[in-house]
Amino acid sequence: MVRLSTLWLFRRLKSRLWAVKRIGRALKLFVPMTSDVLSGRFRPVPWAAFGMMALALAYLAMPFDLIPDFLVFIGLIDDVIIVGWLLNRIDQRLADYCAWKYGDIDIATSQHSPS
Numbered sequence: 001m002v003r004l005s006t007l008w009l010f011r012r013l014k015s016r017l018w019a020v021k022r023i024g025r026a027l028k029l030f031v032p033m034t035s036d037v038l039s040g041r042f043r044p045v046p047w048a049a050f051g052m053m054a055l056a057l058a059y060l061a062m063p064f065d066l067i068p069d070f071l072v073f074i075g076l077i078d079d080v081i082i083v084g085w086l087l088n089r090i091d092q093r094l095a096d097y098c099a100w101k102y103g104d105i106d107i108a109t110s111q112h113s114p115s
Helices: 002-015 015-041 047-061 073-095 095-102
Strands: none
Touching: 002 073, 015 047, 015 073, 015 095, 047 073
């Protein structure tokens, strides 16, 4: 039974490869940000970004959608819209972290200072 559900999940994620790739790109920034948050180098914690990433991953793996996937083209539209919207919001929530990490802001006016 577990093998069947694993195979089903793999097929579902494979059909949404574009979103998985987009999440992969987001994780390239998200993983170092998580490390910096856990080590205490970056504050405040962007809880909204953590929640939105969890929602995006969960929505791709859920067995039900707003629009059923058996409606071939139309069934993917809700995935594109919802996951795209969530990933866009994650990017906005991580703007402070990007500025802190890559030094795009004036350190004297920021509450964050890179280590």
